[in-house]
Amino acid sequence: MSSPLRIALIGAGNMGQQHYRHLKSLTEAILCAVADPGSQAAALAEEWDVAYFADHCQMLEQARPDAVIVANPNNLHVQTALDCLAAGVPVLLEKPVGVNLDEARELVAVSKATGVPVLVGHHRRHNPLIARAHELVHGGALGRLTTVTALWQLRKPDSYFETPWRREAGAGMLLTNLIHDLDLLRHLCGEVVQVQAVTSNAIRGFANEDNAAVLLQFDNGALGSMTGSDGVAAPWSWELGSGENPVYPRQADQPCYLLAGTGGALSIPQLKRWHYTEVDGGWHQVLASTQEPVTADEALRLQLQHFVRVARREVEPLVSAADAARTLALVEAIRQAAETGRACAPSVIEG
Ligand SMILES: NC(=O)c1ccc[n+]([C@@H]2O[C@H](COP(=O)([O-])OP(=O)(O)OC[C@H]3O[C@@H](n4cnc5c(N)ncnc54)[C@H](O)[C@@H]3O)[C@@H](O)[C@H]2O)c1
Incomplete structure (x- = not known):
């Protein structure tokens, strides 16, 4: 049997802590580090007995995780995920994939070009x-x-x-x-x-x-x-x-x-x-x-188990960055339709 996948958590707030609760019940993965500049995060890392970093780039460089869960604020999702992909580290990225379609498209393109997988946290699909x-x-x-x-x-x-x-x-x-x-x-x-x-x-x-x-x-x-x-x-x-x-x-x-x-x-x-x-x-x-x-069932736990297999390149992500970007495009179309009073089509996302 292979050794547990070493996963780091970027963003240890409400959702990050939920991911941790499920992660510690798995045998196929362990938490290895936390990166979060927030005031509670260092104490959490100590309680969980893992390395603490305020900055996720420093964490990627020093802790060298096999995979990362990103659960920081929405407007940081894409840049954080891009930093992980640049380090060759697969990402479980909380939803929404990004805050606008331009940045979501960039993430889709980089994930495709590097071949490093991104799984987006639309966890209900795992239920x-x-x-x-x-x-x-x-x-x-x-x-x-x-x-x-x-x-x-x-x-x-x-x-x-x-x-x-x-x-x-x-x-x-x-x-x-x-x-x-x-x-x-x-x-x-x-x-x-x-x-x-x-x-x-x-x-x-x-x-x-x-x-x-x-x-x-x-x-x-x-x-x-x-x-x-x-x-x-x-x-x-x-x-x-x-x-x-x-x-x-x-x-x-x-x-x-x-x-x-x-x-x-x-x-x-x-x-x-x-x-x-x-x-x-x-x-x-x-x-x-x-x-x-x-x-x-516990969709978040099943999503994590799937992510371990994605990170090991055993399966394709159930919700890829492109797939999640199509959901974001649908949200944008609804917002545009409400603003204009017109019928709107979601933007096309390649990839
Ligand atoms: N899948 C779901 O059902 C679900 C439910 C709730 C939230 N979420 C998503 O999870 C993400 C986090 O939401 P939350 O409710 O946990 O918010 P939160 O405010 O409780 O947690 C965010 C954490 O990110 C940290 N943070 C801020 N800047 C950071 C940085 N530069 N690097 C690393 N960490 C940083 C904060 O200190 C905080 O600990 C959001 O994207 C949200 O959409 C998903």
Whole structure:
């Protein structure tokens, strides 16, 4: 058996600590260093018994990790990942892949040119529940996919917005939260070719959206709608429905995605399916339903295990920089559609 992969953590805040919690449960990898200029980070590195650096470039040079997890603020993602690629070190980069498409494209190009892999942290794709939904949709269980309904409606407490950057333009739920749902819709339902959108900040009045309605046109002809709000006392979201993260009390019977096709329908995360048992069954016949016993597993742990294999060049990243850049392009198209009142197409990302 090969020796554990030595992984360094750049950014030991909320998300970095979650990665550490899962990393220490793995036998195939160990944490070897922390790089974070923040005031808590040196004490964490001491507690975790690993080398501490304020600067990640110094860490790359001296600790020489086999791979790196980048969980620092969004606007540092691309430059930090580029520094890792220049050192030949594979990266698990938290989402979003970058804050704009130009820098995301640069990362895609450098990852391709150097051959050093980047896995982007759209971790929900690693959830077995999503893997099964993907298998059902792509295996034809729904017939021709026709309508897609996505819900992300919950309430963040006022205290969440005491952190100043969370009230600033660009840091709203589109880039922070709905990006995960949009990534899953691309993964499950196919690429989106056009969007229309309306956003509003009427609940809190901050510089970013707290309410959004989006229309999606998929390249396979399916049509979708997504409604999102982080200011409503409602139970519909992946976070509340899936049970993936125990910090959110679960609403197990409430769906967040409803996919319907000519041959059947599927609610996620329940994995409840409907279909007619008679040939040419219609609304006068009983619509039979079944539910599969797939439980949400620790997607972050599964993502880390996948990353170890990516870093060892055993598999391609499930979410490459180019793939994540396409999700970012979709977010940008929605923002542009909301600003202009026009239908917009996501920018094309090569690679
Ligand atoms: N996958 C998910 O579901 C998910 C959830 C939450 C956050 N995130 C992402 O994780 C990232 C971090 O978010 P967070 O909630 O942990 O934020 P956070 O503020 O808790 O942590 C950020 C950390 O980065 C450190 N940092 C700042 N500048 C740095 C630098 N130059 N080099 C290294 N470290 C630096 C800070 O000191 C802090 O410890 C963000 O990109 C966010 O989008 C992802």
